[in-house]
Each structure stands twice: as C-alpha cells, then as structure tokens.
Amino acid sequence: MKASITTLITSRCCLDLSPAGLIRVVSPFDAVTQAQLRQIRPRGRWNGPARGWEFPLAAAGVLQQQFGRRFAVTAALEEWLAWSRLPLPPLPQHRQLVAAADLKQNLPDGRTPLLHQRSGARWLLARRGAVLADEMGLGKTLTALLAARAMVRCAEVRVLVVAPVGLHPHWRREADAVGLSLQLVSWARLPDALPAAGTLLVVDEAHYAQSMKAQRTAGLLRLARHPRLRAIWMLTGTPMKNGRPSQLFPLLAAIDHPIARDQRIFEERYCQGHWREGKAGKRWEAAGVSQLEELRRLTRPLILHRRKRQVVDLPPKQRQLHPIVLPDDTSIGFDHRVDLVVEDYRRRAQLGEVRSDAEPLAVLTAMRQIAAEFKLSAAEQLLYQLHQQGHAVVLFSAFIAPLQLLHQRIGGELMTGRQRPLERQQSVDRFQQGKSNCLLATYGTGSLGFTLHRARHVVLLERPWTPGDLEQAEDRCHRLGMGDGLTCHWLQLGPADQLVDGLLASKAERIEVLLGPRRQSLERQSLPAMVRACLQVA
Incomplete structure (x- = not known):
C-alpha cells in the first residue's frame, strides 16, 4: 500500500x-x-x-x-x-565584429548608412541583450541588419526576425539591400524551439510583448531564454507606451537584465506593487510608478533611446490645436446622445450585465466616439483647405465609424483592421505614389510600421490613450527622406478630449523621466480626479 x-x-x-x-x-x-x-x-x-x-x-x-x-x-x-551542458563557443571580440560590419561602405543600392545607424550597430554588437529604442523614423531596421550581418560573417549564426506580418516585405527589402539571409516569423506564429547551431533573435515592434499575461509574451520569453540563443536585440520606438514600468519589465526579462530576474521585487520597487482586498479575496496590483530615476540609471546601459533632433537634421514637427465649439442646436444633440448612453449603461448595470463602478470610463469612451462624429464637419473643412493648397494628408482616428462616414464624403484611401495586410499595403502604396492625396486610418493599422512621409499634414480626429500610439501615428510621416516640415492638427471638442490630452502629457512626462537625456522631476496627477472633473464639466 x-x-x-x-x-x-x-x-x-x-x-x-x-x-x-x-x-x-x-x-x-x-x-x-x-x-x-x-x-x-x-x-x-x-x-x-x-x-x-x-x-x-x-x-x-x-x-x-x-x-x-x-x-x-x-x-x-x-x-x-x-x-x-554543451554551451556554444564564444563569439568574437567586439572589435572583430565591428570590423566585419563594413559600416563605412555603401550599400549595394547606393545608400550610405547614417552616422547614428553606424554607431547604433556598434552599440548592438557590444551587447548580447539590448533594446534599441530610437524614435520612429530613424531606421532601426537597417541598424539592426548591419549589426546582424557582422555577426553572421564572424560566427555560425542564423538570424530570426520576429515582426508583424505587414512589415515582412520591408524587412525582406532591407535584408536584400545588405545581402543578408534571414528567417521571418510573425508574432502570431512564434516557434517553440531554436536550432542547435545558434540564433540571433531580432524582435521588431517589441512593445507587442508589454503584458506578462499575453501568450505572445510567454512565447517570446521562451525563445529569449533558449540555451541556443546567441543574442537578442529588441526594436521599438515605444518601450513604455503607457508610461508604466510594468510594460518595460517583459522587455528587460527578455534581454536578461538583472533587475528583471525577480518579477515580484521589480513590481514592488518600480510599480508600487501591493496586495489589494477585493470581493474575491486579495489581488496583486502593480500598475503604479515609483523610483523612475533609479530605473533610468539601471537600464540606460542596455536601452538606447535617441530622438530625431539629437541625431539627424529633419524638418521640424509642430502641433496645432483646433478647438471646436458646436452651435447651440448641435450641442443639444450632442448632450442628448451622451444622456442616452448614460441611461443605457445604468439600465444594464441594474440588470447585472455590466459593472456599475466602471460607468465613468464607459461614459468617457462613449463621449470620445460621439465627439469624433460631431467633429467630422470641421475635419472635412480642414481637409478641403489643405487639399486646395495641394497638400497630401493623413487622418487618424481610434474609431472606424467616423472614418467610414468621412470616406463616403471625400473619398481617398481607407485603412482599418478589417482589411488584409496586402490591402493595407496597397492603400499605402497608392498614397505614397501620389494616386491619392488623403489617407484615412485607424491608429492600430496606419501607425504600424508604414512609411507615410509624403504627407506634410497629419490630422488627429482624437488622440489615442497612450503617448506611444500618438508618436507612432505622427512619426509615420516624420521620417528620414521627407522634404518639408510636418504639421499635426489636433481637433479638440469638449472635456473628454481635454482629459485625454492632459493624460497624454502626464504619461509622456513619465516616459521622458525614464528615457530622456536629462534628469527631470515628476509631478503626479490623479487619474480618478481627472475623470471626475471631466464628467462634472460634461
């Protein structure tokens, strides 16, 4: 027994x-x-x-x-x-890798790597785990491929690139330009294992792995911890999209940064991690921010973040705020739409279909969507003026319905998540080739890896929730190869837009404290207080 x-x-x-x-x-x-x-x-x-x-x-x-x-x-x-038990042989010394990179030689297509791309490649070759966090538009793809080519020339290494499917053609073109053979996989189809010979893993749009609860984050960490991994280089222009250190933790864990080897200690020190009593018992929460200056000091050796104004002479980017005031009769209609949303939400809360304590956020989201529709007239007038002056324009929105209405009125290219990657690329190509002067896109599609530098004006019907998404959208047009400066038009209607714009400024300040070139102090703002003030005004 x-x-x-x-x-x-x-x-x-x-x-x-x-x-x-x-x-x-x-x-x-x-x-x-x-x-x-x-x-x-x-x-x-x-x-x-x-x-x-x-x-x-x-x-x-x-x-x-x-x-x-x-x-x-x-x-x-x-x-x-x-x-x-059978470790891979050591890689050559850094000076040998840099010599093999041929960074001063022109590429077969005639391009010459820029100074910041050459220094970025040298920086990567000195690290087996690193985050290249240059601003969008500085050519991180070419920087990583130049360093990867040197690695392949000096050691038995294959190059595996993880990138969204829509960016695979871009990676293939750049790899052909440097004469490098690589394997491309999408975030949705990460492999379970690596070959025995050794792999250099390059991860594009690394902010896709900013949640430890996501399956793709687990899949990436499995590759990053594989015994046959030679090096891992993470590429992202927004390593902390929402200004929270918890979003940076998966990237630090993937490159095996010492402070990310114990998640609980990291969250307690940098994310205000604590246990919170709830109806279902205790729950661990780690969405706060603390000790940013210390985190900045400890991560700087393995995170390279450079802004355009520091390394290249790009035409300036400026923002113009367009406050919109509705006529009295239109304002009554706007308020009535919001009242209907509030009444419907409270009815569903009484039936137990939704949480009653989530009403402010639900109402705020509805106000943003309703406001986007009520701004279409002003957006149409602005687009007409810019087109009359001969300008190409990209307009972004978080909501599909306003984009569809605007597309019916003015035409142009429409790009949403309902299209296949090939159809999105065709829309971008038609816009870039001058066959259309207007591109209407959602933040989730138009701001992903595409180059839209033909546009000299970007119109934001409303702003996204995070500074990372905002920069991704604006900097699709503010890139290497553009001619004149870029003007970003922010349409603002009512307290909901004012609240989100204020949140963006607060979150951007946190990111600047961590990634910026100089030390800064942080003035905290209470999100619940901002939401309550917004709804009181509304």
Whole structure:
C-alpha cells in the first residue's frame, strides 16, 4: 500500500518546461516540499494559475540535486538541460565584429548608412541583450541588419526576425539591400524551439510583448531564454507606451537584465506593487510608478533611446490645436446622445450585465466616439483647405465609424483592421505614389510600421490613450527622406478630449523621466480626479 502511494505521488511530481521558458515544479501540496522550494537559489516564484513553482534555468542543478530522485524530468526540459551542458563557443571580440560590419561602405543600392545607424550597430554588437529604442523614423531596421550581418560573417549564426506580418516585405527589402539571409516569423506564429547551431533573435515592434499575461509574451520569453540563443536585440520606438514600468519589465526579462530576474521585487520597487482586498479575496496590483530615476540609471546601459533632433537634421514637427465649439442646436444633440448612453449603461448595470463602478470610463469612451462624429464637419473643412493648397494628408482616428462616414464624403484611401495586410499595403502604396492625396486610418493599422512621409499634414480626429500610439501615428510621416516640415492638427471638442490630452502629457512626462537625456522631476496627477472633473464639466 505504501509503495503504491509513493508511486502515485511520484507520477504527479515532475520538473517541466513552462511556456515562458522557465522550470516549472509540479507537485501536490506538501509543506516540506514547499519549504524546500522556498530555499532554492536562484529564487523561484509561485505561479497560481499554473499551480506550480517556476525557476530560471540557472536553478536546474540545485533542483535536480534536491528533487531528482522524486521528480521526473520531462523530455522538453531534458533537451534544454542537455544543450545547457554543451554551451556554444564564444563569439568574437567586439572589435572583430565591428570590423566585419563594413559600416563605412555603401550599400549595394547606393545608400550610405547614417552616422547614428553606424554607431547604433556598434552599440548592438557590444551587447548580447539590448533594446534599441530610437524614435520612429530613424531606421532601426537597417541598424539592426548591419549589426546582424557582422555577426553572421564572424560566427555560425542564423538570424530570426520576429515582426508583424505587414512589415515582412520591408524587412525582406532591407535584408536584400545588405545581402543578408534571414528567417521571418510573425508574432502570431512564434516557434517553440531554436536550432542547435545558434540564433540571433531580432524582435521588431517589441512593445507587442508589454503584458506578462499575453501568450505572445510567454512565447517570446521562451525563445529569449533558449540555451541556443546567441543574442537578442529588441526594436521599438515605444518601450513604455503607457508610461508604466510594468510594460518595460517583459522587455528587460527578455534581454536578461538583472533587475528583471525577480518579477515580484521589480513590481514592488518600480510599480508600487501591493496586495489589494477585493470581493474575491486579495489581488496583486502593480500598475503604479515609483523610483523612475533609479530605473533610468539601471537600464540606460542596455536601452538606447535617441530622438530625431539629437541625431539627424529633419524638418521640424509642430502641433496645432483646433478647438471646436458646436452651435447651440448641435450641442443639444450632442448632450442628448451622451444622456442616452448614460441611461443605457445604468439600465444594464441594474440588470447585472455590466459593472456599475466602471460607468465613468464607459461614459468617457462613449463621449470620445460621439465627439469624433460631431467633429467630422470641421475635419472635412480642414481637409478641403489643405487639399486646395495641394497638400497630401493623413487622418487618424481610434474609431472606424467616423472614418467610414468621412470616406463616403471625400473619398481617398481607407485603412482599418478589417482589411488584409496586402490591402493595407496597397492603400499605402497608392498614397505614397501620389494616386491619392488623403489617407484615412485607424491608429492600430496606419501607425504600424508604414512609411507615410509624403504627407506634410497629419490630422488627429482624437488622440489615442497612450503617448506611444500618438508618436507612432505622427512619426509615420516624420521620417528620414521627407522634404518639408510636418504639421499635426489636433481637433479638440469638449472635456473628454481635454482629459485625454492632459493624460497624454502626464504619461509622456513619465516616459521622458525614464528615457530622456536629462534628469527631470515628476509631478503626479490623479487619474480618478481627472475623470471626475471631466464628467462634472460634461
């Protein structure tokens, strides 16, 4: 009887490989085993949803020594452990890699890498894990490929690029320009493993992995922690899109930054991590901001963030605010639409269909969408004036319905998430080739990796919630190769727009504290207070 119980427990105990590339210790609850796991170093972390402890691969030896007789090792983990016992040969020294990069040579297509691209390639070659966070439009793709070419010339390495599907043609063109062979995969189809020879992983639009709860983040971390990985270079113009350090943590974990090896400690120190009592019990929250100056100092060696004004002589970008005042009769119609939304939400809250405490945010979102429709007349007039002057214009909105209405009135190119990637690229090509002078796009599609520098004017029907999305949209047009300056027109109607614009300024200030070239102090603003003030005015 005792032997059968022991066999049953052993069959339920194992050391496995988690989706994020950590060692998962699976076992039924046992006070002695739990106490032993807490003593393991490097430290592990209890993963409640997975019902097991998770440890970095560096803890494999201690775990096997402590539990090897009782815990089976799965085949997937055994393969990783076998590779760890046979490490890859060291890479050449930095000066050899830089010499092999041929950074001063012209490319086959006649281009000459710019000074900041050459220095960026040298910076990458000195690091096995790094985040290249240059502003949009500075040519991060070419910078990374120049460094990758040097790596391939000096070592047995294959190049794997993770990028959104819509950017694959751009990566292929740039790779052909530098004479580099690479493999492209999308964020939706990340591989589970890497070949034995060794891989350089280049991750484009790395801000796609800013949530530790997302499956694609786990898939990326699994590749980043793979024993056959040579180096990982993350590319993003917005490493902290919403101004929260919690969004930066997955990127730091992927490059194995020391401060990201313990998520709980990171969240306690930089994200105001704390337990909060709720109806369903305690819940861990880590969405705050703290110790930004210290975080800035510790991350600067592995995050390179340069602004256009620092490294290139681009034409200036300026913003013009267009306040809109509705006529009295139109204003009554606007208020009536908002009242209907409030009444409907409260009715659904009484039926238990929605949360009653989420009413302010729901009303605010509805106000933004309604305001976007009421701004169409002003937007149409502005577009007409710009077209009369011979300008090409890109207009962004977060909502599809206003874009469709505007497209019916003025025509042009319409680009939304309902189109296939090929159709979006065709719309961009027609606009860039001068076949159309107006491109109407949602933030989620038009601001993703496309080059729209033919436009000299960008109209924002309303602003997105995050500074990262705002910069992605505006800087699609403010890029290398543009001629004259860029003017960004902000249409503003009512307190909802004023609130979001204020939030953007507050979040952008946090990002500047972390990534900016100089130290700054941070003046905090309370989001709940701002929302309440907005709704009171409305």
